């Protein structure tokens with residue numbers, strides 16, 4: 237059941253002063269573990285998932301008869317492995333990251349195994365993090381080629397005014413809720429699907445902004461800005477949280493209750509880089525507003541601040557991967573705002589809430605439950621995958 241609810245508040249959200257205070261109801265929001273120990277905890281957690289790696293597909297399988305984590309989440313394991321080396325100034329994961337990103341590039345054109353632009357960009361984003369950590373020009377080129385491919389599926393001004401795209405066999409709208417649809421990114425490359433969503437567009441913003449930062453080429457900056465404007469105008473609700481999907485043929489929306497951490501998280505990441513590249517405060521103000529709302533949202537956490545999304549103990553699910561992406565987004569806001577103390581204290585505290593929750597329920601020294609409220613549970617590939625980002629991000633944010 238889709239609803240057509242109109243959100244007009246994006247402009248207001250930008251100018252509201254944000255409360256960056258740390259809620260005192262958050263549980264256990266500081267941590268005194270030294271740097272070396274944080275590095276070791278995170279690398280041990282990575283090592284614990286590696287036996288599940290299928291070296292012929294680059295994907296992570298399940299254990300004890302339950303499924304693995306599938307394609308998009310597998311790409312994200314390589315992302316966090318590269319981020320781990322970048323933050324720890326090591327090359328522990330380099331060979332596995334580079335070999336598997338090359339392997340998967342060879343298996344699936346433009347990193348797109350199933351016909352989804354977001355899938356392609358999860359892997360391209362992993363290639364960007366790997367480039368940042370290790371400097372491989374080959375992997376950078378894979379990211380650029382994926383960006384060029386996905387750019388076909390960004391609605392242009394000409395396509396909006398003609399109501400058609402050479403890549404779609406359905407008619408397209410120029411506006412929804414009176415706002416331009418230009419810059420929205422189609423979820424899928426297939427001709428008969430006019431769906432756009434925040435994650436595909438947020439990934440495109442992030443990829444564009446990183447490529448702008450790396451290459452200095454303004455075509456990437458322009459692309460990031462155009463797509464950021466689409467999210468700003470159409471995809472942020474009254475509470476400052478990102479919505480999910482919007483149909484490019486008839487403006488129908490995903491239910492207003494579809495609030496997932498990763499939509500806000502990916503936008504926070506992309507805007508952090510975009511603000512840094514452009515030195516335009518508009519983007520940092522918007523980022524800070526979304527971040528301050530998202531870390532305090534009752535959509536996915538209680539008063540204790542511990543994220544409850546995707547906590548199933550019995551099956552892999554997308555939600556468990558969402559919260560990892562959210563925490564990763566906070567890392568980029570941290571990285572790009574070294575002098576913004578209030579923001580950094582908030583990020584530090586929020587990450588430590590998740591970090592301490594995980595460390596309280598670790599099993600056998602290295603396995604983490606998908607339910608961050610615990611109790612401890614034996615290894616599952618999805619629970620382990622989700623824990624990797626908070627454990628690695630906490631290296632930087634403490």
Ligand SMILES: *[C@@H]1O[C@H](CO)[C@@H](O)[C@H](O)[C@H]1NC(C)=O
Pocket residue numbers: 286287288289290291332
């Ligand atoms: C894949 O390689 C990694 C690293 O060498 C290893 O830990 C893992 O057991 C291998 N997986 C398989 C299925 O061979």
Ligand SMILES: *[C@@H]1O[C@H](CO)[C@@H](O)[C@H](O)[C@H]1NC(C)=O
Pocket residue numbers: 430483485486487488
């Ligand atoms: C919009 O199109 C989708 C299919 O693309 C359909 O499922 C939905 O019912 C349509 N909504 C409206 C309001 O027409």
Ligand SMILES: *[C@@H]1O[C@H](CO)[C@@H](O)[C@H](O)[C@H]1NC(C)=O
Pocket residue numbers: 461516517518519
């Ligand atoms: C900053 O970005 C906003 C939004 O795109 C734009 O309106 C404004 O002109 C930009 N400012 C500068 C100094 O470029």
Ligand SMILES: *[C@@H]1O[C@H](CO)[C@@H](O)[C@H](O)[C@H]1NC(C)=O
Pocket residue numbers: 511512515571572573574
């Ligand atoms: C950009 O980010 C870097 C860290 O990556 C930071 O040192 C610098 O101050 C930022 N610059 C601006 C203009 O935001």
Ligand SMILES: *[C@@H]1O[C@H](CO)[C@@H](O)[C@H](O)[C@H]1NC(C)=O
Pocket residue numbers: 264267591592593595596
């Ligand atoms: C805080 O987190 C640590 C793990 O880092 C845990 O050992 C400790 O018991 C937690 N304290 C409280 C009061 O929950």
Ligand SMILES: *[C@@H]1O[C@H](CO)[C@@H](O)[C@H](O)[C@H]1NC(C)=O
Pocket residue numbers: 599612613614
């Ligand atoms: C994990 O598995 C071991 C061996 O089967 C068992 O002894 C232990 O109780 C399990 N731990 C949890 C938290 O389920």
